[in-house]
Amino acid sequence: MPEVTLVEAINLALGRAMADDPDVVVLGQDVGVNGGVFRATVGLQERFGPERVLDTPLAELLISGLCVGMAAQGLKPVGEIQFMGFIYPCLDQLVNHASRMRNRTQGRLTCPMVLRTPHGAGIRAPEHHSESTEAMLAHIPGLRVVMPSSPERAYGLLLAAIRDPDPVVFLEPTRLYRAAKGEVEDNGEALPLDIAFVLREGRDVTLISWGAMLKETMAAADKLADEGIAAEVIDLATLKPYDESTVLGSVAKTGRCVIVHEAAHTGGFGAEIAALIAEHGLSSLLAPVIRVTGYDTIIPMARLEQRYMPSVGRIVTAARKACQYN
Amino acid sequence: MPEVTLVEAINLALGRAMADDPDVVVLGQDVGVNGGVFRATVGLQERFGPERVLDTPLAELLISGLCVGMAAQGLKPVGEIQFMGFIYPCLDQLVNHASRMRNRTQGRLTCPMVLRTPHGAGIRAPEHHSESTEAMLAHIPGLRVVMPSSPERAYGLLLAAIRDPDPVVFLEPTRLYRAAKGEVEDNGEALPLDIAFVLREGRDVTLISWGAMLKETMAAADKLADEGIAAEVIDLATLKPYDESTVLGSVAKTGRCVIVHEAAHTGGFGAEIAALIAEHGLSSLLAPVIRVTGYDTIIPMARLEQRYMPSVGRIVTAARKACQYN
Amino acid sequence: MASKRANEELPVIARFEVRRRNYLAPDGSIDRPLPAFATDPKLLVELYRSMVLLRLFDRKAVALQRTGRLGTYAVSLGQEAVSVGIASAMREDDVLLPSYRDNGALLWRGVKLEEILLFWGGDERGNQFSGPVHDFPFCVPVGSQAPHAAGVAYALKLRKEPHVAVCMFGDGATSKGDVYEAMNFAGVHKLPLVFVATNNQWAISVPLRLQTGSETLAQKAIAAGFSGEQVDGSDVVAMRAAAEEAIAAARDGKGPHFIEAVTYRLGDHTTSDDALRYRSAEEVQAHWKEEPIARLRSYLVGQKMWTKADEEQLAAECHERIEAAVERYLTTPPRRAETMFDNLYADLPEAYAAQRRELAGEHDA
Amino acid sequence: MASKRANEELPVIARFEVRRRNYLAPDGSIDRPLPAFATDPKLLVELYRSMVLLRLFDRKAVALQRTGRLGTYAVSLGQEAVSVGIASAMREDDVLLPSYRDNGALLWRGVKLEEILLFWGGDERGNQFSGPVHDFPFCVPVGSQAPHAAGVAYALKLRKEPHVAVCMFGDGATSKGDVYEAMNFAGVHKLPLVFVATNNQWAISVPLRLQTGSETLAQKAIAAGFSGEQVDGSDVVAMRAAAEEAIAAARDGKGPHFIEAVTYRLGDHTTSDDALRYRSAEEVQAHWKEEPIARLRSYLVGQKMWTKADEEQLAAECHERIEAAVERYLTTPPRRAETMFDNLYADLPEAYAAQRRELAGEHDA
Numbered sequence A, B: 001m002p003e004v005t006l007v008e009a010i011n012l013a014l015g016r017a018m019a020d021d022p023d024v025v026v027l028g029q030d031v032g033v034n035g036g037v038f039r040a041t042v043g044l045q046e047r048f049g050p051e052r053v054l055d056t057p058l059a060e061l062l063i064s065g066l067c068v069g070m071a072a073q074g075l076k077p078v079g080e081i082q083f084m085g086f087i088y089p090c091l092d093q094l095v096n097h098a099s100r101m102r103n104r105t106q107g108r109l110t111c112p113m114v115l116r117t118p119h120g121a122g123i124r125a126p127e128h129h130s131e132s133t134e135a136m137l138a139h140i141p142g143l144r145v146v147m148p149s150s151p152e153r154a155y156g157l158l159l160a161a162i163r164d165p166d167p168v169v170f171l172e173p174t175r176l177y178r179a180a181k182g183e184v185e186d187n188g189e190a191l192p193l194d195i196a197f198v199l200r201e202g203r204d205v206t207l208i209s210w211g212a213m214l215k216e217t218m219a220a221a222d223k224l225a226d227e228g229i230a231a232e233v234i235d236l237a238t239l240k241p242y243d244e245s246t247v248l249g250s251v252a253k254t255g256r257c258v259i260v261h262e263a264a265h266t267g268g269f270g271a272e273i274a275a276l277i278a279e280h281g282l283s284s285l286l287a288p289v290i291r292v293t294g295y296d297t298i299i300p301m302a303r304l305e306q307r308y309m310p311s312v313g314r315i316v317t318a319a320r321k322a323c324q325y326n
Numbered sequence C, D: 001m002a003s004k005r006a007n008e009e010l011p012v013i014a015r016f017e018v019r020r021r022n023y024l025a026p027d028g029s030i031d032r033p034l035p036a037f038a039t040d041p042k043l044l045v046e047l048y049r050s051m052v053l054l055r056l057f058d059r060k061a062v063a064l065q066r067t068g069r070l071g072t073y074a075v076s077l078g079q080e081a082v083s084v085g086i087a088s089a090m091r092e093d094d095v096l097l098p099s100y101r102d103n104g105a106l107l108w109r110g111v112k113l114e115e116i117l118l119f120w121g122g123d124e125r126g127n128q129f130s131g132p133v134h135d136f137p138f139c140v141p142v143g144s145q146a147p148h149a150a151g152v153a154y155a156l157k158l159r160k161e162p163h164v165a166v167c168m169f170g171d172g173a174t175s176k177g178d179v180y181e182a183m184n185f186a187g188v189h190k191l192p193l194v195f196v197a198t199n200n201q202w203a204i205s206v207p208l209r210l211q212t213g214s215e216t217l218a219q220k221a222i223a224a225g226f227s228g229e230q231v232d233g234s235d236v237v238a239m240r241a242a243a244e245e246a247i248a249a250a251r252d253g254k255g256p257h258f259i260e261a262v263t264y265r266l267g268d269h270t271t272s273d274d275a276l277r278y279r280s281a282e283e284v285q286a287h288w289k290e291e292p293i294a295r296l297r298s299y300l301v302g303q304k305m306w307t308k309a310d311e312e313q314l315a316a317e318c319h320e321r322i323e324a325a326v327e328r329y330l331t332t333p334p335r336r337a338e339t340m341f342d343n344l345y346a347d348l349p350e351a352y353a354a355q356r357r358e359l360a361g362e363h364d365a
């Protein structure tokens, strides 16, 4: 099997989906000849033509709204928002239309669309290019929010997202686009949505994360292993709806939990998981649930972004603290 | 002291702020001659003229963006979004500009604006008029999110919000606009932001809520008292930043906590509070932290909205469960 | 004017103009030779009947609201010619994307009266209507259906289907960025898409002059690179003619068009509104002279296409039809609470199935 | 054309036109009598010097980026006349709302070279610049500063201050709803606000024809009810003249104006871009003929206002100035990490003060 980067895996999945299903349409800024600013759509316009791989005007709200209209007509649009910092104008369409088209028409119209966008900081990008506001999206009923953390999962989950009959926001960890490499067979096989992946088993503490932060989280698990602490690492993968039973099952086993995300602390999606545990996992809990997150400030520009993002050291310290608690 | 409704208290605070400070400007749809669709701005245009009480075109993004520009010029704009369901186009301005103007210019430009909007369901309004997505806003660093639950707090907190040198989203409980009455002295005195209000003291269980749901929460506390359960009721009032120490202090005392909100369960702001307790209040916790919330579905139209919203019964049941747990 | 201020010696590189269309004068006389379809009395009578039904239905709906049996409702009083005229020019396979005030268009397209009542009565089943299955439901967030219309039209074009999308909204909506973005996109791809702005002079209490500084709404199409025209929106013949031409051209691959229907909202904004707070009774009174139903009736009567007896019979028919629909509406069995989870996703995820069970009064083991 | 399709017999109710302005031909000859200010050689030379400084500074910034000492950077190559021409017509008290590519305007208004480098070097202190304190920082989310400009202009008007807001953005931005909403509002209130769209033909890889179906960008002002014009954006005299007139008129209470500056982006979109992926070297080469610096130099030399010696001296001066700024940039002491919490709120709430302390390496008791 060939080794590909995460962004190449995205590209493979898009190509596969378009080849399999003539209703799949890709749209966004620079997705055509340019192949996307991160090359996620490279080659697609050549293969499938400018009508199915469409450079839109510079208007994010439009992109999301076009997807809703196309999807209601039975197409399977895959819209790209160039950076997550530009997704906010889409929220009106996501909250008021995409997520509720099926419900409000009682199934008469549906919205099988995907909105892809790079997520997170760490590539020394300019202002407004480093957002990680997945918690806003994961609060929206009717929506799915999915975030892969490896090429393999990027491929399988994106295929699943495109085939899913409901709207999915697909958040791609920018920092891993080229940094993450792995073997991916372009066999058209999707991975299941709504399911968390246990990346590493362990009995002492549960580490839960998603997207790019799994890199630091796995590194922290390695370090903890050196200290004799066996960490179980969970990739949540789908944030909405999320896999409550895998979370609770792991915490039932370990009794200790650290949640890691890059987004600001207050109201981040880590809060939801900690709250789940505080309600349904309390009896097995041996230590406070610790959230290791970005700080509650504006994500700084390039010079300080590394200091904003959770480090391996912060994760290890938190996990150690959880394990020492009694 | 005169008895006024919550919406009248809002109106008094707006009038007072405009009379005190010529920089205060009110803008939005129908805020002028019509005095707002809920009458929150009634009489203001007559008193302060159409330049300071301004009917905007039908464009929510514009309203929020105008506020940012006016605020950077030293005005103190108070924008109105007619219903919370129409606030989503403002998120781009709130996340990317309002909340970070001070930080990204290192204090050179600031953003002393208020964006008011009716919040929540329960008035049999049409589709899209019953939203309660405060969790999305409370995740944004640099923003304040405030929600009163009585005429007195509506008056005092709105004055504080307008005087605050930073951006505030002020969420007004639609359901209480006319239903909540109380004595309000129009004395220009603000109430403190970032502080929770303990509406009722009790040793057995802590009930935390905000906005309109405090009505049911207080009613539940009454019922619980009949059963011999002394509930402490906290009105969070400011959701961002929120008063962690009052929450933790109360839970340290009671050991049991029920959080009540109307918004959908997953990723609602209740998660944040439960997570805080799971991290910093665990040692005093005698029972799971229970969230009584709206369901994880689209808020239904009028016929079923009452079944969507937390009822007194659901709160009582949860509190009882928390108290019986050991 | 775009050139108002430019130095006169600089060369003009582009010129634009906006025309206005009307046929029937307010008194029912003819201002201009009628279009071909208007020679068919049957069609004119059908347009007339639909407008009358709409007006009577609106009246009944308001009565239901006033007596607590319906939620907020938006009447078309004075504007009936717009939605009826437009819908009458559409084919079933064309796609309608209406605003909350476009009852008349839905009715023409086969949506049942009781379905409209269900919607305004606060029941999602009203959106699961008997009109064309691909039509969109009422759009409440103003203008937010315009990007959908562009997406629909793009899909139609991509599949080379000879259908046209028709997107309706008010004068207020023309201030919204999403409407502009959709228009701009339609202009780029010459989409089969007709925009209809019902300019009824008011967006709740906000008068047109505070909504935009442009002389017409029709000229907003210039920004998007396609044609726009102003139409007398109280003249159903003009509305139908404008729609017919625009839809035919769009179907023909000639691209989008913008119709500004100039009319007047004779009623309150909705049943929650009291328009006397912001406009005078005199202003409203003056506009009664232009309203579309009396206008067409005058013409029909003058042409001997319509009699007093016809009018009486129509009233009786409408009454019967409306009462029967109201009866069906009022006796529609309520939805069970847990059905609020139905159609949330194609398959309800397990995480939420438990909530559905709770709501149904079932308790998890 | 708005009327393309309307029946010819329908009356025209509004007409619009767009004019185009230029003075200097690409070869530096004169196409049209120069405006008054251009008789002042000092001003022309200053415009020239600013454009040259900008081009050399851009070159240096790219070199810094290529060697890892600067983040992503956007050059003005080929477009220098736009930002310089516009800024040169503004007063200090006027308010600039620039895009990320408007370095030239910031420099003219007193922002220091090292401050611009700080910004692109990923340091917020670059936004705390020495330009007019009320000017806005670079706006990165395309077009999102347009509503701010409307708010600023409204504030200026409300306070009866004789200042003007100037909002700059690219051709891509004209597709955004927020830009349209801001323009529409400016039209309603006749705000003292000048919009400048730098039409450099590309939005990264998206060519103008996929951005909009409108023949010009200038005509987008028609939708908002005010005047727009097209200007040769590679002619700094035309840019300055258009800006001067528009700003004076706005200051005079005559309302907003829209300037479409037609130019060409000779460089990559930013240092992260490789424009050869989507456009040919020949296309770019052809546009080098029009670029603004050689054009103005030809004119100045022809008029004996500029010599080879001047050119050499200017190059040396710029080099020195740029090197000194780079030195100051590179030796700026880093910010301490915990300062990311500074200026988050006027007073840092206690909830976040603890995080600040953690970041500072202090530990709570």
Ligand SMILES: Cc1ncc(C[n+]2csc(CCOP(=O)(O)OP(=O)(O)O)c2C)c(N)n1
Residues within 6 Å of the ligand: B029, B058, B060, B082, B086, C101, C140, C141, C142, C143, C169, C170, C171, C172, C173, C174, C198, C200, C202, C203, C204, C265, C269
């Ligand atoms: C985005 C949005 N903002 C505000 C509202 C509240 N609202 C409902 S109708 C209306 C006025 C609409 O005016 P117009 O577009 O002219 O349509 P009309 O009601 O006159 O038919 C407003 C402000 C809304 N429904 N959607």
Ligand SMILES: Cc1ncc(C[n+]2csc(CCOP(=O)(O)OP(=O)(O)O)c2C)c(N)n1
Residues within 6 Å of the ligand: A029, A058, A060, A082, A086, D101, D140, D141, D142, D143, D169, D170, D171, D172, D173, D174, D198, D200, D202, D203, D204, D265, D269
């Ligand atoms: C809202 C938004 N969407 C996308 C981007 C990413 N992006 C940066 S520049 C650019 C193209 C802008 O084109 P234009 O407005 O013509 O300005 P130019 O770069 O040509 O000066 C894009 C898509 C952005 N910065 N903001």
Ligand SMILES: [Mg+2]
Residues within 6 Å of the ligand: C170, C171, C172, C198, C199, C200, C201, C202, C203, C204
């Ligand atoms: Mg209207």
Ligand SMILES: [Mg+2]
Residues within 6 Å of the ligand: D170, D171, D172, D198, D199, D200, D201, D202, D203, D204
């Ligand atoms: Mg450009």
